[in-house]
Amino acid sequence: MKIQQLITNELRAVFTNHALLLTVFGGVLFYSFLYPLPYAKQLPREQSVVVVDLDGSQLSRRLIRMVDATPQVEIVRQSHSLSQAKELMVREKLAGILVIPEHFYRDLLQGKSPTLSYAGDASYFLVYGTVLEGMMMAGKTLAAEVSVTRLLMSGQAMELAEKQYHAVAIGMHALFNEAGGYVNYVIPAIFVLILHQTLLMGTGILGATQNEMVNNGEKMYWQNTSPFNLLTVRAILFFVIYALLSLYYFGVAFQFYDIARLADMNALAFLSTVFLLSTIFLGISLGTLFPRPELATATALISSLPIIFSSGIIWPESAIPSPIVMAASMIPAIPAMKAYILLNQMGAELQQIQALLTHLALLTLFYGVTAFTLLQVKTKRCRAKMRSL
Amino acid sequence: MPSGERSNKQPSEWHHILHDPWLLSLVSWLPPLCFLVIYLIFSQGLARDLDIGIVDLDQSKLSRKMAANYDASPTLLVKTSYPSPQEGTKALRGGEIYALIIMPVDLEKKTILGQTPKVEVFYNNQFLLIAKLVKSAILSAHSTTVAQVETLKNLSTHTPIIGQAMAAAIPIGSQVTPLFNLNTNYAQFLVSAIIPATWQIFIVMTTVLCLAAEMRRGGLSSWLGSHPVRAILDKLAPYTLLFWLQGISFLLGMFVFLGWPIHGKLSYLIFCQFPTICACQAAGTLIFFLSKNPARSLGLAAAYSAPGLAFMGVTFPATDMTLPARIWRSLLPVSHYIDIQIAQTNYGSPLPLSLPQLRNLAFFIVPGIIALMLARKTARSSQQQNR
Incomplete structure (x- = not known):
């Protein structure tokens, strides 16, 4: 069979398979809107908090106003005792409690270091962090003011006093996702995973549909071509489709969601080549094994959550048991998610992700050979079946 | 379970399950x-020894003491000392370290002279959760150093009493209490949400797959026959039982075997799993009868259930979601279930507080009825064709 015929047949097989088209084009497009949807606000803001003011002084009221003024927290209730505040918190689903102790003002004047109590609902780490950040920021500002006033009273000049309230200052600078937005945190990794999973589904559905046809005794267009040609044509076809979809994700969609795109085009093209090829070969290998197309989708679906959590992006790799890390390293998405983030969101140089690129190149080689071997077995079996009929 | 007369004609669902390896x-x-893999990923519970780098431009006693304080934090590990900020930030970009601490020239001298030198910390905020751990560990290590230095300084200058010297160093103390998740073991909490999300994926997917299997076996019309509603309920009932068994086992695994804290009632949670399963099955059945094609319906099931975790409101609070996100969230049974689970495990709420969630789960009877109506339509139209 001529190579042109093979290409035409392959194109027809892909573009007439509704399940495949729905998964690849529909899935990629649909997920690009659905996944960022819950995180559209980026940061939790104005969390509802109850305050227990046991002091009732001018200073405690000032603190309450300061806490309320922070963008993180909003004081919605005042309560007279801690137990009442806790009850309110459960009933009205509030996020935190601020307790200003009795004699707060007096102790502060006497230089006795009173203690402010901050409590937050630790069930949700983002909420907890936000609430504490807001309350503690207000508390610290007040403490700083007190220190400065005290230094002033002990005879320091205003300028010096402002500088001296701390022995050693610390400046915290967030890099790469400066605002700590949730879209910028999750989406760069998830989009790589979506490309990976839909690619596995697409190649798997194609392979499984043809397995079904072979089992039904249908004649296949590729049964007399060399497996090498079939593999090459199929890989190139999916590569072209996914190169375009990658351009949509890493170009248009990233721009829309305002996600950093620091990588230069060549480096990104290089990374995408090894990522897409290794995934395509893995997908074609798996496609030879599924008897029914829906099982390809099922496999990708089940593996999604374990892949994202074993990637080292959410939870540090050093804290994950090594057998899981080793098993996960066989999945192209694992090194790929990290490599894309380093290159595109953090601005690493190409040689800094060399180890990840080598990893993906080895996976390409390994799954390339696997796919070739499995296709060869498949072609032989298909021919044998035809002869027996 | 099929009743007497039916089981004579057709093998029971248990038979199908046992003969289909997938x-x-x-x-x-x-x-x-x-479930086990997800638990194992987070089984260490707390992240320890996260790599950070330092640039010590002072090389003094104080700077070394500070570096030692950072290293002493169980969360942090000072992995590398870089000769210059350039090399340090390059390593930060390359993902080798999570944070870089730069100690300026004359750190010690300025501290003694009271000129407040500034330590600059650059941390990788791309990995938000890890960044929060690193940031708070660095801040607490820093305040340890500062309190030590200031107490010493205050003792040597104005106030010879250690209590007052400390009070001068820290004018307002702070006490932080994490409520409802006493050990602030976030990993544990995350696992208790990822597992139900996975469970939902399994339920919706298996429901679609078992209906698809019937389609492949002898076609939908012959299976649905003249009693489509009964055929479907008979088919799904054994799975309801199996999923409930799965649900009960992960609850027992987490809150009995591993002994994670639960303030409410386990029995109530087990009870609430039943409507959750039925709701997922209703959604799965509707998805199947909307497309009536095995591969396509599973594609739709994937689109529906895969992003479940993101919408549950555990990673990002539901109250801060936009309206479209909250609508999509309410269409996923597991997001109502997780509210009940958290209310029981963390708050130990009395049962009436979870009634709204139970009511929401009951609403899933609507997709269930629509699915059954679609099935009846399918059965009827094929019967007409036969005539």
């Missing part, structure tokens, strides 16, 4: 394995 895996070993 379906059998989906209802037997695969879900527990998935």
Whole structure:
């Protein structure tokens, strides 16, 4: 069979398979809107908090106003005792409690270091962090003011006093996702995973549909071509489709969601080549094994959550048991998610992700050979079946 | 379960499950394995020894003491000392370290002279959760150093009493209490949400797959026959039982075997799993009868259930979601279930507080009825064709 015929047949097989088209084009497009949807606000803001003011002084009221003024927290209730505040918190689903102790003002004047109590609902780490950040920021500002006033009273000049309230200052600078937005945190990794999973589904559905046809005794267009040609044509076809979809994700969609795109085009093209090829070969290998197309989708679906959590992006790799890390390293998405983030969101140089690129190149080689071997077995079996009929 | 006369004509659903290795895996070993892997990923609970780098431009006693304080934090590990900020930030970009601490020239001298030198910390905020751990560990290590220095300074200058010297160093003390999740073990909390999300994926997917299997076996019309509603309920009932068994086992695994804290009632949670399963099955059945094609309906099931975790409101609070996101969230049974689970495990709420969630789960009877109506339509139209 001529190579042109093979290409035409392959194109027809892909573009007439509704399940495949729905998964690849529909899935990629649909997920690009659905996944960022819950995180559209980026940061939790104005969390509802109850305050227990046991002091009732001018200073405690000032603190309450300061806490309320922070963008993180909003004081919605005042309560007279801690137990009442806790009850309110459960009933009205509030996020935190601020307790200003009795004699707060007096102790502060006497230089006795009173203690402010901050409590937050630790069930949700983002909420907890936000609430504490807001309350503690207000508390610290007040403490700083007190220190400065005290230094002033002990005879320091205003300028010096402002500088001296701390022995050693610390400046915290967030890099790469400066605002700590949730879209910028999750989406760069998830989009790589979506490309990976839909690619596995697409190649798997194609392979499984043809397995079904072979089992039904249908004649296949590729049964007399060399497996090498079939593999090459199929890989190139999916590569072209996914190169375009990658351009949509890493170009248009990233721009829309305002996600950093620091990588230069060549480096990104290089990374995408090894990522897409290794995934395509893995997908074609798996496609030879599924008897029914829906099982390809099922496999990708089940593996999604374990892949994202074993990637080292959410939870540090050093804290994950090594057998899981080793098993996960066989999945192209694992090194790929990290490599894309380093290159595109953090601005690493190409040689800094060399180890990840080598990893993906080895996976390409390994799954390339696997796919070739499995296709060869498949072609032989298909021919044998035809002869027996 | 099929009743007497039916089981004579057709083999029972248990028979189908046992003879389909893929379906059998989906209802037997695969879900527990998935739950176990997710637990194992987070089993260490706390992240320890996260790599950070330092640039010590002062090389003094104080700077070395500070570096030692950072290293002493169980969360942090000073992995590398870089000769210059350039090399340090390059390593930060390359993902080798999570944070870089730069100690300026004359750190010690300025501290003694009271000129407040500034230590600059650059941390990788791309990995938000890890960044929060690193940031708070650095801040607390820093305040340890500062309190030590200031107490010493205050003792040597104005106030010879240690209590007052400390009070001068820290004018307002702070006490932080994490409520409802006493050990602030976030990993544990995350696992208790990822597992139900995975469970929902399994339920919706298996429901679609078992209906698809019927389509492949002898076609939908012959299976639905003249009693389509009964055919579907008979088919799904054994799975309801199997999923409930899965649900009960992960609850027992987490809150009994591993002994994670639960303030409420386990029995109530087990009870609430039943409507959750039925709701997922209703959604799965509707998805199947909307497309009536095995591969396509599973594609739709994937689109529906895969992003479940993102919408549950555990990673990002539901109250801060936009309206479209909250609508999509309410269409996923597991997001109502997780509210009940958190209310029981963390708050130990009395039962009436969870009634709204139970009511929401009851609303899933609507997709269930629509699915059954679609099935009846399918059965009727094929019967007409036969005539």
